[in-house]
Amino acid sequence: MSPGPAAPTPLRALWRPLVDENPVALQVLGVCSALAVTRSLATALLMSAAVIAVLAGSSALISALRHWIPRQVRLILEITIIASLVTVVDQVLAAFFWDLSRELSVFVGLIVTNCILLGRAESFALAQPVHLSVLDGIGNGLGYAAVLVLVGSVRELLGRGELLGHTVLATADSGGWFQPVGLMLLPPSAFFLIGTLVWALRSARPPEKGEGP
């Protein structure tokens, strides 16, 4: 996870984390919450928005303060900043998206321990200027969101025949043809789906040497 030799261009800062260095699939970061909130597309989207917001904010703040933060207290200060931002986002969700935020329950709070945040803070924001850090944060957030939205869509579609609550595949119960795959609504499906996604990504873009089994 070492930073590149020179500061990337703004576009690359945004694009790289999306595909080449997708945090979830390739670096296996932030996977915890990625799995639990993917039972429906709506919660996956809301969670993604929350993570993008916190990533952008924390990267910006930490980058702005990078010359002032002493090394010894670095970790604690980073965690404080991240936890504060997550608290704010949690409050905003509870104020404007009450029902969905109840479904997300503790997982918004768990963004604090999401490895992506500290990972980006340590490996990018501390060395790069603010505008690049914000883009990097957003890029990583989008990479995370891409995986979440993909898994969330598949799980909701195959598990209930719905997307965002609207029926797409008419289920057998309501007179249609589609027999929902109950497993999709249970935890193991998220594991299998991410495993498959990792398989696909790694087959398409094999990782560099040094990342053994």
Next chain:
Amino acid sequence: MAEPTGPRTGWRRLRDLPDDSPRKTVIVTLAVCLFCSALVAGSVVWLRPHQLAHREREREARLLALAAAVPGLEGMVSGLGEAEVTARVVDLDTGRAAEGIDPDTFDAQEEARDPERSRELDPEVDLARIGRRPRHATVYMVRERGDLRLIVLPVYGAGYASTLRGFLALAADTNTIRGIGIYEQGETPGIGDQVQDPAWLAHWPGKLLRDETGALRIRVAKERIDPRDPEASFAVEGISGATRTGAGVTRIVRFWTGPLGFGPFLARIREEES
């Protein structure tokens, strides 16, 4: 030329201090803490009214959800002036209205956790497996032009994998079920969670709680019910594959209509209305 002074150079001097300087550490840490506190506290204070409004709406929505689940109730309640819904907090042991408890602020779940205001149930009688039962509960009476039409009781208890919460609506005779609505459950998706499905809940209206001897007979059945069977009026068809969830519902309904639940309250209603 005067040496540049002022806040700009002050910050720069701070920045240039070596990392192990205690002054830098303390000042920066304090500054970050202050900033974060302001951020968090400010957002909480600003957003609290919105959140409280949502909680209110949720409470109202619960009543509306019940109304939607119980046939006829929605029509009655939404007809202005026709039906009147009053909420009352009752003492479960005596069945009488509790003095001085405001139904709008009463929180039964919170009371259940307070050892002073709840009682612990013996496992043999704790059908609904709730552990502690609060001393009070809110009941909703629906009257049409003064005549009691419906009694709506909040019920909850253990299902198979989660706590089921819902409302039971009884007719004025306190024995006929007018409907049941479940608003919270965490049962197996696709199987047990049908307990919240209006299609299954529609099996309940018209069923009876007790027989002529007064014995509690209502149950969710495992087998198919033949409508001609005299037992049929006490049995609700179960959900295939969710026997345990169905058994949970049976226990919950029996507990809350029994002597440890709303039994005393329902007895008073029968006295008052006759």
Next chain:
Amino acid sequence: MSDAFALFLRASLVENLALAYFLGMCMFLAVSRRLGTAFGFGLVVFIVQAVTVPLNHLIFTALLRSGAWSWAGLPEVDLGFLRLLTFVGVIAAFVQVLELVLDRYFPVLASSFGVYLPLVTVNCALLGGSLFMVERHYDLAQSVVYGAGSGFGWALALCLLAALREKLAYSDVPEGLRGIGITFMVAGLLSLAFLGFAGIELR
């Protein structure tokens, strides 16, 4: 007593933090390569969880929850929103203390944990345990049992996965699945197996 046992079983098996709620997965996958490492890491998480969940409960009850400040004439004050910052702080502090104690009294153990000990601070399972404790309104006794149970369950899942991965070293895993991919698949199967614990009742 049987309530405590039932809660312990539920926390460690049915609602396993790793296999049912996916908490602590980052470290899970990195640390589960060898059973020895996994066991050590699991032990650390177990200890931290068993101590911090009740500790956080005490702090939450005494300082943060709504009504906690009634004794000072401020019954309306609800500092619940500070729980994220507080819990993370408590966990970080305890891990620091643990590290110091280990360095002092069990240096061999400390060196075998190596870099993993400070990493425990950001393990979602720890913060998640405390947050669930608040959400489910556990009292102090339940917090102790839940902390121990959920920590034990997480460690158990970790060791199971590590043992399986050691066996997998001899299998012919497709190129793209090697490493993270196959670990996820195996974790999924474990999660499926643990689902079988749902509905266990103790009389």
